Amino acid sequence: MSNNRVSRRQFLSYTIMGVGGFMASSLVLPMVRFAVDPALQVEGDSDFIVTDQLVSELTEEPIRVSFSYEQQDAWYTSEVTNDAWVYKAGDEIIALSPVCKHLGCTVQWEGSADFPNQFFCPCHNGRYEKNGNNIPGTPPLGPLDQFVVEVRDGYLALGEVKPNFIVS
Numbered sequence: 001m002s003n004n005r006v007s008r009r010q011f012l013s014y015t016i017m018g019v020g021g022f023m024a025s026s027l028v029l030p031m032v033r034f035a036v037d038p039a040l041q042v043e044g045d046s047d048f049i050v051t052d053q054l055v056s057e058l059t060e061e062p063i064r065v066s067f068s069y070e071q072q073d074a075w076y077t078s079e080v081t082n083d084a085w086v087y088k089a090g091d092e093i094i095a096l097s098p099v100c101k102h103l104g105c106t107v108q109w110e111g112s113a114d115f116p117n118q119f120f121c122p123c124h125n126g127r128y129e130k131n132g133n134n135i136p137g138t139p140p141l142g143p144l145d146q147f148v149v150e151v152r153d154g155y156l157a158l159g160e161v162k163p164n165f166i167v168s
């Protein structure tokens with residue numbers, strides 16, 4: 001007979017350790033995963049958001065294009081809605097940010113009857129030319145930002161917002 005027999009006391013302590021370890025890991029692992037999960041998420045393969053706007057319907061008149069996307073803030077996901085002012089300049093698609101470069105109000109195309117063919121900010125009467133260039137003598141100190149655009153299956157896709165690259 002072997003001398004390596006497990007005593008009843010050893011068997012009991014191994015069993016308690018095994019069950020205790022299993023229970024501890026089932027408590028701790030979800031917490032660890034919860035803590036590190038956002039850092040492990042794989043980013044999407046594209047930073048572009050495809051809108052509902054058909055490119056074929058765009059004209060030289062700026063129109064407001066609304067779009068929404070999911071924003072991940074650590075463990076909290078929320079739906080964000082945003083706008084762009086979009087028009088065609090020849091074959092080029094221009095998409096301008098509606099955020100005023102003065103104090104961040106929302107600009108409107110022809111928002112004032114006194115200033116046709118301009119973007120107008122109602123907060124402090126800020127004005128911009130159609131290409132987003134700020135009109136000297138009004139509060140904004142720089143041109144409207146601009147979206148990088150792509151066409152995906154005939155629809156407008158909006159990418160990163162960059163400093164205006166048509167007026168500079």
Ligand code: FES
Pocket residue numbers: 100101102103104105121122123124125126127139140
């Ligand atoms: S916020 Fe637009 S002019 Fe002041």
